[in-house]
Amino acid sequence: MMKRKLKASALFMVMVLLLTGCYAKLPDIENHTLDDAYRSDAVVYNTLYASEVTNLNYLVTSSPVDTVITANVIDALVDYDNEGNIVPGLAESWECTEDMCTWVFHLRNGIKWVDYEGNVYGEVVADDWVAAAEYVNNAANETDCQYMYCTGSVVKGAQEYYDYTRSLLHPEEYDVKPKKVEPSDIGVMAYDDKTLIYKLDKPCPFFLSVLSYTSYLPVSRKYLKSSGTMFGKDYKNVLYNGAYILHYFQPLEKQILVKNPNYWDRDKVYIDRVENVYDSEAATIGVERYEEGLIDKAVVSADKLERYLSMRFHSDEIHGTIPDCSYSYFYVFNFAPSYNEENEPENWRKAVVNENFRKAIMCSIDREEALSVYEPYDPGKLVNNTVTPPGAISIDGKDYTKFGKLGYYTGRDSYNRNDARIYRDLAKRQLNEAGVTFPIKILMPYNPSVVGWKQEVFTIKKQLEHSLGTDFIEVVVEAGSDTGFLNAVQRSGKFSFMKCRWGADYEDPKTWTEPFEEEDDYSFWHQCEDEKVKEVCEIWEKQKDNASEITDDENLRFEAFAEAERLILDHAIVVPFSIMIGDGYVMDKINEFEREYSSYGIAKQRYKGCHLYEDSMDMEEYQKAYKEWAHIEDEEE
Incomplete structure (x- = not known):
C-alpha cells in the first residue's frame, strides 16, 4: 500500500x-x-x-x-x-x-x-x-x-x-x-x-x-x-x-x-x-535522479524496463500508466502518390485501388509484435482495431466502438496470414490484368526522431514480405526528415503506406472522421480516379453527413457514425494500429487516478486533485488501482 x-x-x-x-x-x-x-x-x-x-x-x-x-x-x-x-x-x-x-x-x-x-x-x-x-x-x-x-x-x-x-x-x-x-x-x-x-x-x-x-x-x-x-x-x-x-x-x-x-x-x-528542472538528458538520467531522491517522477524507457524490473528497489516503484486513447495511430494507403520515379508511384497507384491487395496487407500485419518495440510486456493493450479508440467516447456506459456493426472489429484481430495469402492470390490475377508489375514497391518512410519508429517499420517490412512474398511486394523503408516530417512527407504524399495519427478535438464521433474528409492530407482518397474507390468515398461522405445531422438522439447519432467508420474498415481504406503509449512505464509518487481525466483537451495535464505519496506504486498496486478506476471486475476462477 x-x-x-x-x-x-x-x-x-x-x-x-x-x-x-x-x-x-x-x-x-x-x-x-x-x-x-x-x-x-x-x-x-x-x-x-x-x-x-x-x-x-x-x-x-x-x-x-x-x-x-x-x-x-x-x-x-x-x-x-x-x-x-x-x-x-x-x-x-x-x-x-x-x-x-x-x-x-x-x-x-x-x-x-x-x-x-x-x-x-x-x-x-x-x-x-x-x-x-x-x-x-x-x-x-x-x-x-x-x-x-x-x-x-x-x-x-x-x-x-x-x-x-x-x-x-x-x-x-x-x-x-x-x-x-x-x-x-x-x-x-x-x-x-x-x-x-x-x-x-x-x-x-x-x-x-x-x-x-x-x-x-x-x-x-x-x-x-x-x-x-x-x-x-x-x-x-x-x-x-x-x-x-x-x-x-x-x-x-x-x-x-x-x-x-x-x-x-x-x-x-x-x-x-x-x-x-530542465535537463536535455532527462529521459536518460531520470531513473538515477529518482533513486537519489531528487525527483518524484521518472519515465522508464522500454529498452531498460526488463533490467530495472530485475532490481528490487526499482521493481517496487515501477508501474504502468493509463492507456492514452486521446490519439489513434493507423496505417494509411496513399491513393495519390507523389514521390520519386525510382519507387514507381504509377505502379503503386494501379495497385492500391485493388481492395484485395489492401486487405492482403491489412491481414499481414501482426500489430502486437510491432508494438512490442514500445510495450514489451503487454503490447496487446495498445492494439486498436478501429479508427476511434475504445474508451474515447461513450454514452451511458456503452462505448462508441460497440455501436452498430463496428463492434465486429472491436473484438477481432485483422492479422491472419492465411487470409492474407488468399487476398494476395485474388489480387495478383486482377493486378496482372490492370498492368501492374511485380514486385510492387511499397515506400514506407519513418521519422528518425521518433524513438522506436524505425524498428517498428522494419518489423512490419519483415512481416509483409514474409507473408506475401518478395516476388509480390518489395517494401522500401526510408528515413524522412527529422525536422518538418509532417509537411515534408505526409502532407506532400511522399509515401505509399505509412503510419499516421489523429487526436480527438471534442467528445463526439465526428472528430474521428476528419482525417478522411475531402481536404485530408492522409490517404488522399478523394483524389483517386478509380470508380470503386470513388463509390466507397461517396457513400462514406453521405453516411458521415447524415450522421452529423442527427442531433436530437445521441444513440442514433453514434449508430450512424459507427456505420460510416465500419465502411472504411470493410474496404480496407485504412489499417487501424494502436493507441498512444503515453508515458509507458514510470516511477511516480503521484497517483494518476486522482487527477482530472479526459481523452481530449488539456484537463488531464492538471495537478489539481493529486496527492503526493512517499512511494510510487508497484505493478501489482497499479493494476489493482487501475481496475478500480476502470470498473473492471476480476474474472471468476
Whole structure:
C-alpha cells in the first residue's frame, strides 16, 4: 500500500540548488504573497523535463509542451472529474436552448485574476471569454487553435471574422474579398458580468467538450490591451486564475508552479509547489535522479524496463500508466502518390485501388509484435482495431466502438496470414490484368526522431514480405526528415503506406472522421480516379453527413457514425494500429487516478486533485488501482 508523504522539502531544495547551480536565479521567497508554498513543510513535487515551453500565450498555442503549464494556471468554464465526466468549472451552471444553438453559462462568484506574485488584479468576468474569442479569431494573432471555433462546433461569425481579418493581411489569397465583419459579430457575448452566451450556427450536442481547449480560455480584456505584444512573452506578462501560478520560469533552467492562494477551489489542491528542472538528458538520467531522491517522477524507457524490473528497489516503484486513447495511430494507403520515379508511384497507384491487395496487407500485419518495440510486456493493450479508440467516447456506459456493426472489429484481430495469402492470390490475377508489375514497391518512410519508429517499420517490412512474398511486394523503408516530417512527407504524399495519427478535438464521433474528409492530407482518397474507390468515398461522405445531422438522439447519432467508420474498415481504406503509449512505464509518487481525466483537451495535464505519496506504486498496486478506476471486475476462477 502507498504511504503518506513526509518529505524533508527544505533539505531537498538545498540539494537541487547545489546540483543545478541556479540558486542566485530563484525568486525572492522573503518578500511575496505566496509564503505557504515555500514553508519548510510544503508539499513539493519535483520533476525533470527535456522539452521546453515555447509560448506562454495560451490563446495562440495548443502544443502539449506549452499546455502542461496552461492547464495548471488557467481554468476553463468546465472541469472533469477523475473518470472523465464533465463537471462545473468557472461556470457553476449552464443551459442550452432546445435546438442546442444557444448556450448560456453562469459564472461562479469569487474568481480572481492574479499576477505571478499572487497579487489580485481583478475579477474574472464574462467579457473575458468575449475578449478571448475576438483575439483567437483575429488572423493577425496567428493562433494555431482558431479552428476550434469552426470545427464541429461552429460559433456564429467566428470564421467570417477570421477570413475578413486574414484578407486584410493576405488579399492575394482571396478571389472575392470577404465582407467586413466586426469583432462584435462573433457569437460570444456577455449578458452581464456573470452570464456568458455562445451562439452557434448549427446544433452542437457536444459543445461542452470543446470548452477546455486553449482557444476557449478566458483573458482579461483590460490586461490584454495594456500588455500589447508583451502578453505571454514571459511568466510576468500573464494573469492566472487556475490552481497554480507560474511564479518563476527561466527557459532551459527551471519552472516553479505554486498553489494559488486566491483559487476558488483551493481545498482540492494538495500539492503546494511543483518544481520542474530542465535537463536535455532527462529521459536518460531520470531513473538515477529518482533513486537519489531528487525527483518524484521518472519515465522508464522500454529498452531498460526488463533490467530495472530485475532490481528490487526499482521493481517496487515501477508501474504502468493509463492507456492514452486521446490519439489513434493507423496505417494509411496513399491513393495519390507523389514521390520519386525510382519507387514507381504509377505502379503503386494501379495497385492500391485493388481492395484485395489492401486487405492482403491489412491481414499481414501482426500489430502486437510491432508494438512490442514500445510495450514489451503487454503490447496487446495498445492494439486498436478501429479508427476511434475504445474508451474515447461513450454514452451511458456503452462505448462508441460497440455501436452498430463496428463492434465486429472491436473484438477481432485483422492479422491472419492465411487470409492474407488468399487476398494476395485474388489480387495478383486482377493486378496482372490492370498492368501492374511485380514486385510492387511499397515506400514506407519513418521519422528518425521518433524513438522506436524505425524498428517498428522494419518489423512490419519483415512481416509483409514474409507473408506475401518478395516476388509480390518489395517494401522500401526510408528515413524522412527529422525536422518538418509532417509537411515534408505526409502532407506532400511522399509515401505509399505509412503510419499516421489523429487526436480527438471534442467528445463526439465526428472528430474521428476528419482525417478522411475531402481536404485530408492522409490517404488522399478523394483524389483517386478509380470508380470503386470513388463509390466507397461517396457513400462514406453521405453516411458521415447524415450522421452529423442527427442531433436530437445521441444513440442514433453514434449508430450512424459507427456505420460510416465500419465502411472504411470493410474496404480496407485504412489499417487501424494502436493507441498512444503515453508515458509507458514510470516511477511516480503521484497517483494518476486522482487527477482530472479526459481523452481530449488539456484537463488531464492538471495537478489539481493529486496527492503526493512517499512511494510510487508497484505493478501489482497499479493494476489493482487501475481496475478500480476502470470498473473492471476480476474474472471468476
